[in-house]
Amino acid sequence: MAKRTLDTFFKPSSTAPKRPKTDPIECNTATAISPPEPNNIPIEDTKPPSQHPSYPIPIAQLPSHIEVGLEHATPANAPREINNQPHLDLLHFQPYIPRATANELFKFLRRELPFYRVQYTARRGEVETQINTPRWTTVFGVDETSTFIQEQDDNPNSLVLVETKTKTPTPKTKYQCTPRPIPACLDLLRRQVEAANANANADNKIPGYNFCLVNYYASGDDSIAFHSDDERFLGPEPNIASLSLGGERDFLMKHKPFVSGNANRMTGGCVPGAARATSGPGSTSATRGSCTDSGATLNLVSSPGSRPAATVPLQIKMSLGSGDMVVMRGATQSNWLHSIPKRKGKAGEAMRGRVNITFRRAVVPGGTNNYYNYNVGSGGMYRWDEVARDMVLRDSKV
Numbered sequence: 523m524a525k526r527t528l529d530t531f532f533k534p535s536s537t538a539p540k541r542p543k544t545d546p547i548e549c550n551t552a553t554a555i556s557p558p559e560p561n562n563i564p565i566e567d568t569k570p571p572s573q574h575p576s577y578p579i580p581i582a583q584l585p586s587h588i589e590v591g592l593e594h595a596t597p598a599n600a601p602r603e604i605n606n607q608p609h610l611d612l613l614h615f616q617p618y619i620p621r622a623t624a625n626e627l628f629k630f631l632r633r634e635l636p637f638y639r640v641q642y643t644a645r646r647g648e649v650e651t652q653i654n655t656p657r658w659t660t661v662f663g664v665d666e667t668s669t670f671i672q673e674q675d676d677n678p679n680s681l682v683l684v685e686t687k688t689k690t691p692t693p694k695t696k697y698q699c700t701p702r703p704i705p706a707c708l709d710l711l712r713r714q715v716e717a718a719n720a721n722a723n724a725d726n727k728i729p730g731y732n733f734c735l736v737n738y739y740a741s742g743d744d745s746i747a748f749h750s751d752d753e754r755f756l757g758p759e760p761n762i763a764s765l766s767l768g769g770e771r772d773f774l775m776k777h778k779p780f781v782s783g784n785a786n787r788m789t790g791g792c793v794p795g796a797a798r799a800t801s802g803p804g805s806t807s808a809t810r811g812s813c814t815d816s817g818a819t820l821n822l823v824s825s826p827g828s829r830p831a832a833t834v835p836l837q838i839k840m841s842l843g844s845g846d847m848v849v850m851r852g853a854t855q856s857n858w859l860h861s862i863p864k865r866k867g868k869a870g871e872a873m874r875g876r877v878n879i880t881f882r883r884a885v886v887p888g889g890t891n892n893y894y895n896y897n898v899g900s901g902g903m904y905r906w907d908e909v910a911r912d913m914v915l916r917d918s919k920v
């Protein structure tokens with residue numbers, strides 16, 4: 523076969539036989555992994571999907587043209603350190619994944635993952651509010667007290683959940699949810715993001731992500747409210763890597779309020795508008811006090827003895843394009859809020875849809891319960907439908 527460059531991977535080959543058009547849903551069924559017809563289906567489509575009793579559907583493996591793009595050209599750029607604001611410690615890879623690969627990965631994940639539109643009740647004192655999460659979500663992983671291990675050496679799909687310390691089976695009663703192993707297509711990314719982080723850290727420390735949360739913003743009406751991922755179940759100073767795929771969206775950050783007369787932040791931050799679904803009621807994020815959400819630059823005026831008098835712009839806006847990755851680390855989560863605001867207009871980038879993946883490490887079972895509760899919930903499972911160009915309900919059970 524003629525040598526193909528990376529670029530040609532993304533162009534239809536004029537000589538290669540055409541792949542038969544199939545319903546994308548069928549890619550996950552047993553029929554899709556039956557032996558390929560000779561010279562008809564490329565080898566890349568024969569890789570068996572990731573399967574597990576906790577999955578509502580088998581999850582396809584990455585086609586080799588995406589895997590090649592990830593393995594040979596990622597990271598596409600070295601990260602820029604952003605730490606010129608109080609308590610802010612970010613790495614910005616722009617991009618992390620080359621754009622062409624990122625766009626392919628966006629379409630693949632939107633098509634192959636199960637998604638949920640989670641509804642839940644938030645309680646503040648006596649007041650109960652019904653929250654409709656304004657985006658599609660899904661989650662994989664388990665906190666560090668449990669581990670998925672392969673039961674049969676030659677079968678990567680034979681994963682069972684055991685106690686990390688004793689390697690004995692995790693009791694069914696340990697979780698209020700059924701943890702799902704990170705499928706192969708996301709696990710490759712997880713390992714790469716960990717390595718990129720280790721390279722960027724002076725101490726070369728690998729964050730050891732055990733959770734992968736996925737958001738799909740179908741249009742400018744989908745969003746995530748100001749929040750911080752500072753729940754206790756993530757431990758102190760969590761490292762969270764956030765990867766953007768597909769349409770460009772604004773990412774806003776603002777410092778939590780400072781107590782007047784003290785440059786340290788006020789304990790308790792804010793989540794104007796709504797609690798966020800990855801945290802939900804009961805978490806530190808959802809129970810914060812109020813603060814302004816004007817979008818204006820906030821001024822920090824310090825007091826004698828704590829911080830020299832200064833005016834510091836405490837609002838940041840970044841435009842995140844396909845393949846970009848932001849790593850939030852150090853004191854960032856305990857001092858800053860972030861959001862993806864709604865975007866007006868019925869055309870443009872937001873209408874392409876955007877997938878966001880965050881990798882994190884949860885340290886206690888409460889984190890596992892929280893993440894499944896607010897990212898899978900108890901409603902129906904949806905899948906992307908290429909014809910309807912929308913998420914379609916596939917199973918009224920999770």
Ligand SMILES: O=C(O)CCC(=O)C(=O)O
Pocket residue numbers: 735737746751764773800860861862878880
């Ligand atoms: O979509 C994004 O870039 C942000 C997602 C996020 O903040 C989260 O899932 O906690």
Ligand SMILES: [Fe+2]
Pocket residue numbers: 749750751860
């Ligand atoms: Fe977040």
